[in-house]
Amino acid sequence: MTDLLAVQNVSFSRKEGRNGKRSILRGLNFGVKQGETVAILGQSGTGKTTLAHILAGLVPPSSGSVRYKGVETQLLSHRQNRALRSDLQMIFQDPYSSLDPRQTVSAIMHEPLWTHTLSKEQKDEHIAKMLHVLGLPPESFARRAHEFSGGQRQRIAIARALVGQPSLVIADEAVSALDVSAQARVLNVLLEQQQKTGLSLIFISHDMAVVRHMAHRVVVLADSTIVEEGPAQQIFANPRSAYTAALLQKDLWKDTNV
Numbered sequence: 001m002t003d004l005l006a007v008q009n010v011s012f013s014r015k016e017g018r019n020g021k022r023s024i025l026r027g028l029n030f031g032v033k034q035g036e037t038v039a040i041l042g043q044s045g046t047g048k049t050t051l052a053h054i055l056a057g058l059v060p061p062s063s064g065s066v067r068y069k070g071v072e073t074q075l076l077s078h079r080q081n082r083a084l085r086s087d088l089q090m091i092f093q094d095p096y097s098s099l100d101p102r103q104t105v106s107a108i109m110h111e112p113l114w115t116h117t118l119s120k121e122q123k124d125e126h127i128a129k130m131l132h133v134l135g136l137p138p139e140s141f142a143r144r145a146h147e148f149s150g151g152q153r154q155r156i157a158i159a160r161a162l163v164g165q166p167s168l169v170i171a172d173e174a175v176s177a178l179d180v181s182a183q184a185r186v187l188n189v190l191l192e193q194q195q196k197t198g199l200s201l202i203f204i205s206h207d208m209a210v211v212r213h214m215a216h217r218v219v220v221l222a223d224s225t226i227v228e229e230g231p232a233q234q235i236f237a238n239p240r241s242a243y244t245a246a247l248l249q250k251d252l253w254k255d256t257n258v
């Protein structure tokens, strides 16, 4: 099967000081297939969020390419880019910055459905179902984002990401701030959607229990590059690199040296 998303030789540097540059990502190669969940692991500051932004086409790589459904994301026309935004959704960690607080939930949820040829009633029905499975009450529809708690806002952001039946969702610490029962609900919804529609997921999480539960494959980042990649079961049972072993053994993400 060809990759839904193909990352080819992607590097990224940030400007630092007057003339300096800092390498954040170097020569990354990996792919994501349809219906597959790939977890990206690495300590804090290893470039996971930067990579997520590059994969979603929000930031151009300094070199290399990201192909989505065979087309290089940096070469998309404005219209193709809008279509990509519906088909490839991103869930960020912080709903306070990802949702416009003044927008109604209805307006937020209709956004990703612009490419769909459903009637307004069909779209409303679809949205109501998605809000329901994520444990949000039907009266949420007319309320504005700022009227909800942080956990509810995050579930609205997740509902928005899923409502248009995207092909790929990039979830960057998407469930970290939710309480245990909301977390379990969201993970189940993601797995159900994966079974129903063949959704692919890129999962960035510090929580190894969540990664074990969700991931088919794991990509481990360290020192700006991929130090290990493979099937999740194999990596959890028998990591090849000492870095991965240390990462899995204890919560080393917040340490600066492994």
Ligand SMILES: Nc1ncnc2c1ncn2[C@@H]1O[C@H](COP(=O)(O)OP(=O)(O)OP(=O)(O)O)[C@@H](O)[C@H]1O
Binding pocket: 014, 024, 042, 043, 044, 045, 046, 047, 048, 049, 050, 051
């Ligand atoms: N806007 C920015 N300007 C300058 N440097 C940045 C910016 N965003 C991130 N960085 C730096 O780029 C590097 C990679 O950051 P990134 O957020 O991608 O890492 P991460 O692995 O997602 O970290 P975390 O797990 O803490 O979220 C870090 O050293 C960070 O300090």
